[in-house]
Amino acid sequence: MMYELTSQARELSSQNLEIQSTLRNILQTMVQLLGALTGCVQHVCATQESVILENIHSLPSSVLHVIKSTFVHCKNSESVYSGRLHLVADLLQALFKEAYSLQKQLMELLDMVCMNPLIDEHDDILNMVVVIHSLLDICSVISSMDHAFHANTWKFIIKQSLKHQSVIKSQLKHKDIITSLCEDILFSFHSCLQLAEQMIQSDAQDNADYRLFQKTLKLCRFFANSLLHYTKEFLPFLSDSCCTLHQLYLQIYSKFPPSLYAAGISKAQQEEIASTFLVTLSPLISQLLTFQPFVDVVLDSKLELPCELQLPQCLLLVVIMDELSSRPEDVQALWCTESQVSEATARYGTAELCAHHVTIMAHLIKSCPGECYQLTNLSILLRRLFFFMAPRQQVEFIQKFPPKETENLLLWQYISFQALPAELRKQTALEVTRAGTAWCMKWLGSNRTLEELESLNTVLSALLAVCNSSGEALDLGQQTAIKEVGSQLSILLNVKLVIGQPYVQQTLSLLLPLLGFFIQTLDPQLVSQVITLQTSLLKLEPPDHVRLAFLDFLSSLGKLFIPQTIQDRILPSLSSVFASLLADRNWLLEQHSLEAFTQFAEGTTHEEIVPQCLSSEETKKKVVSFLEKTGFVDETTAARLERIKQEKGTFWEPFAKVTQEETKMSSLQPCVKRARHELPSEDEYRSTLQAATEALEAIELLLQKSPPPDWLLMEMETLQERIDKLKRQNCSGRKQLSSTFPQPLALHRNWPLSDAQALPLRRAVNLCTAQGSPPASQVSSHFHW
Structure with missing residues (x-):
């Protein structure tokens, strides 16, 4: 009959009365057939209080097949009958009602079913599994046709799965059930968000959209409860569903604040969704916390998430860490071992192993040919691991890589001297200072070629590391030596040299914070020269890292008293530099500018210059907001989201270029088996x-x-x-x-x-x-x- 309907429906028209009569007769027959099946099911229900599944094993599967086919036909009726649906609409409606009644009656019958222990248990189990998965198929068909009926069908599936759990748990296709349930949760959740967005546009709370929103939200809560119930009872069988559950969590929170990709809904609807749906779903993580397959999925080292799912992943990890604080050690161990075993062993294993790792890092860093992201990662790891070395191993490291040898300053620029014991810290800082200042003085007395600037920058970076992490360990003579080197190098710099040479820009970026350490003892004439250089460079738009170095130096000027004789030269230039940097639209520079200006304003005795730095009303508001910690007061939600997306793009851009840069670097490597260069x-x-x-x-x-x-x-x-x-x-x-x-x-x-x-x-x-x-x-x- 279904075949006859679908094959002849194309010819249906108001003029073709024969086809119209034929199709209506088929539909009428189908309605009668469904009624007859309903009568059969009712008869079985009425004659017995308890039904043995084996006795009626052919009835449920046949009836469910008919029900599914009927619902599919009704769902596809618009496309099957095209523009002639009105000619059979009354019978299709009757057909749907009969199928609805038949399924309702069948679920009542199945609720009375029990397993007969005297009959082959395997056949009984398979029959019940077929019934449950047939109902699952029906759910996927009616999900968009009748929400209440859809929910009742799911309720019955969960109920029957739990009722016969002991015998069918190994035969159920749990992945199919979890996947379907998660899809329905996401569909209902997205429907809620769409309705909430429509309400903002219509600016109404008491209309039909709001009532539909509340119904859909209740449906979300029902599905969430169903998922929690099923997950709790069948957790050992959900190994291959963990990825689906993980994605469910990420997808939901990617569309909800504070995600950048959240739907634009009102605060009231946000709170309603959170209190009704998200709170209901939140225990899911607690249930999965002790499940090893879920741990493996969440902590998968090869997990490559798109941008919109990265914040939800972080939020999930925060929730997990919060949960772990109250869990036993064996549960914590599930999350704190495996993927992190290498680092954990290095931190808490033997001192010899930690020292071995540090030595490997040191050799790798010294072998890096130039600046690259791998060198940055290695240097950070070296700095961290150095803190976990035992004092004896630290002494051995110093002996292997003595800081008095200039070539080893490449390593010592990355090491925090705070990791060393007090006496060893003082000795090492002295050796780095002597080696560094001696090399700088030698360079100043030579031809001062640009080829040596990379080595000069390494030495300056090592000296800066000493000042940053061990400044108190330096005696007056060492401080004077570093200050003298910095002063002489600063005198050599000019605008043309800095703008034209990236290595010189790096030199300036290291010199400025280095001079900032000795700001109170610097020659005022040198301070004036540095500020004048900054003023000239800002007019030529230097790179961001150079301007950040400006701010390091400017923030230290709050400690300096400027003599009356040169105030006229320094203060106007100083206010001009601050005004320019505070007006910068780059968000990173803007933040550092506000911090540097605040530090300067709080410490300076030249209070008259502070208002001069605030060159516009916008800058004044920005500084006031920063001091009051009120943020971007005039920024709309949409503007804030767009700004954050741009900032995120800025962070990720270097990583996006990594593959391209690696390709370029590999193309420059010589071919060891060929005497000549290969053509490009x-x-x-x-x-x-x-x-x-x-x-x-x-x-x-x-x-x-x-x-x-x-x-x-x-x-x-x-x-x-x-x-x-x-x-x-x-x-x-x-x-x-x-x-x-x-x-x-x-x-x-x-x-x-x-x-x-x-x-x-x-x-x-x-x-x-x-x-x-x-x-x-x-x-x-x-x-x-």
Whole structure:
């Protein structure tokens, strides 16, 4: 009959009376058939108080098959009958009602069923499992047709599963049940959020949407309770469902505040959802806390989550840690071992093992060819592990890597001297200071080549580590030596040198906090020179890490009394630097600027300069909000979410480039089995050209935001000439493409990526020509990150 309906429904029309009569007769027959089946089920229910499943084993499966087919036909009726549904709508409605009544009667019958111990238990078990999973299939069909009926069917499934738990627990397909239940929870939850969003748009609380919202929320609570009940009773059989349960938690909290991807709903609806649904679901984590498969899923080292699920994962871990504090040690051990065994052993294992790990780290760091993210990770790990070394092993480490040898300062720049005992700390700090200042004085007395700047920066970094973690251990002579080296190096710096050389920028970034340690004994003329240098550099938009170093130095000036004779030179420049940095739109610089200014304002005796640093009303409000800890008062929720997403993108951008950078680095490695260099591959050409294209895209975005600096047009015309020259040359691979680009283009590799289409260079030049001169305060953050 179903086949006849679906095959002939296409020909149904108000004019074709024969087909219309045929289809209506089939539907009428189906309604009568369902009524007859209902009568059979009612008869069985009426004649017996208890029913042996084996005695009626053919009835439930047949009836459920008919019920499912009927519901599927009703659900698909719009597509089956297309625009002619009204010709059979009355019979389809009757058909649905009969199927509804039949299932309701069948569930009443199944509620009376018991297992006969005298009959083959295996057959009985399989029959009951078939019944439960057939009802599960029906649930997936009626979920969007009748919510109350859907919930009652689920209630019956859970009830029968628990009633016959002892005999069917090993045969049930628990993963299918958990998956379906989780899907229904998510569907109902998303429906709640959509209704809550609609209520904000309609600005009404007493309309039909709100009543539907409350009903849907109750449905969420019902499904959550069902999941908790089922999980509690069948936990040992849910190993392959842990991933689904984990994803359920993440998906729910990814759509709820404080997630950046939360739905835009009112505070009242947030509280209602939290108190009705989330509170009900919260015991789920407590139930799963002792389940090893769930532990493995949550702590999976290969777990790669999309951005929207990363905060929910963190929230889940916080909930778990909160729960673990009141659990026995064996439960805590489930979460604190396995994936963390290496670090835990290094921390709490033998001192020899810890020392061995530290030695390995030290050799790896010394073998790193240059700056890379792996070196950063290794240096952090070395710093942490050094605290867990026994004093005897620390002495052995010092003997293996003596700080008096300049080549070992590469290691000592990463080590906190606070990890050493007092006497050993003082001795080691003295050796680092002597070796570092001696090397610097030797460099100052030599030709001072740029090639040695990397070594100079390493030495300065080691001296800065001494001052940061062991400043009190330095005697007056050592402090004077470091201050003298810093002063002489500072005198050598000028604007052109800093802007043009990244290594010099790093030198300045190390010198400024180093000078800040000795600010009270610095020559006022040197302080004036440094502030003047900062003022000039800010006009040229230095990289962010240089401006952060400015703030380290400026915050220390609160301790300095400036003589009357040079106040006219220092104070105006100082207020100008603070005003510029406080007005910066980069969120990281903004935060550090507020901290540095607060530290300066609280300590300075030159109180008259403080108002001069607040150059605008906006800056004043920003500082007041920071002091009162009121945050971004005027920021809307949407603006705050957008800002946080941009900040997150800034953090993740370096990691997104890691793969690309590794590819570039690997392409530079020599081939050990070949005497000559291999020619560049097509992929190398493509990646190099892609980098240039992305740089041009970044320029286009900047030009759309603000007028360009005066020098930009000239530089871009130079690039255009270079490209024209390349077109005329034979680029068959004998020359590397990178050698044909001018040095300034090398800066573009750190510009942010864009999803825009590739921008021809000529178009960028035209945009540049069409705009005037800029304020240059809006482009700096594109370089550092």
